[in-house]
Amino acid sequence: MKNIRSDGDFEYVGNLHIHSRYSDGAGSVPEIARSAKKTGLDFIILNDHDHMTDSLHLADEGIYDGVYVLMGLEIGQRYHHYLAFDLPEMVQGNRLGPQEVIDLVKRKGGFGFLAHPFEKGMPFREKSIAYTWNDLSVIGYAGICIWNFSSRWKERVRSPVHGLFFLLFKARMLKGPSRKTLSFWDRLCQQKRVAAIGGSDAHGALFKWGPFSLIPLPYDYTLNSINVHLLLERKLSPEFSEAKEQVYGALRRGSLFIAHERLTPAAGFRFFYSAVNGSCLTMGEEATFERGTLFMKTPHKGEIRLLKDGVILNTWTGLRASYEVEEGGVYRVEVYRRVPFFGLRPWIFSNPIYLR
Secondary structure (H helix, E strand, C coil): CECCCHHHCEEEEEEEEECCCCCCCCCCHHHHHHHHHHCCCCEEEEEEEHHHCCCCCHHHCEEECCEEEEEEEEECCCCCCEEEECCCCCCCCCCCCHHHHHHHHHHCCCEEEECCCCCCCCHHHHCCCCCCCCCCCCCCCCEEEEEEHHHHHHCCCCCHHHHHHHHHCCCCCCCCCCHHHHHHHHHHHCCCCCEEEEECCECCCCEEECCEEECCCCHHHHCCCEEEEEEECCCCCCCHHHHHHHHHHHHHHCCEEEEECCCCCCCCCEEEEEECCCCEEECCCEECCCCEEEEEEEEEEEEEEEEECCEEEEEEEEEEEEEEECCCEEEEEEEEEEECCCEEEEEEEECCEEEC
């Protein structure tokens, strides 16, 4: 365990799983970077589809007016979409099985996450076609994308009326990660460290229905929807290559939390463990169990739920909470915000602290 206080880490906010004109997105990389700048993000990572592009476009990486832009990949066509990061060159998943894709990415020096493994698809216009992950026996991946904004938004659109309603209230009505996804993740975490991320799946695409056309989920909106907040031990480097290592290192470790930023900005949330001997753990870290205290802090009032091995241990309402830990387990936090007329809405999901 580290002998530092985890609430002093440097925090950086980014958006993952973005599509550009290199696959089926509507914007160029500079245009998307401008949207990220407008929404106040520190970094973004694009994950264009491997079967729609012949290059990883690493030449487009860099710092765009203060925003760090990284290029990843989404590998997969009908099923088993894999969000790959830190690849040195293009990878094609055509005709490869899901385990073969994971192994290939690892051999290339990259890592990845299962994307929207249990999504349901949109009933209206898309006939509920879902790009699920069916082979759950795979190994070797860094983690799971537990919260995909576009997937969770689309699955409730059953008709034009539903579409209009969920367009008007897309922030307040958004569902959190599905119980199936969270249960699967919790089971895996009891066996090993499995990082969780969230993403927007932003396309900025034009939607046409008869004489009507609109962009229901523009980049300016989706890039500030489901974000990840990285916690680093030192400031993000002004040197792009070094900063890239910092970002990817935090994603691999799960040194982050996921937040629905449109509900309420989540910067400042902290969840850490202080053992009786003075050592400390933060999100994504693991150590042999020692008695101590879990601390939770939110920037705005919410319902704080502490879970152990996927089961709720305790619930508090407010800005801060603490819990005396008497036994080992996998501990994580969920925070919900009460919204007038809409009740409790999912807001923050932490990565776990592993006490074995």
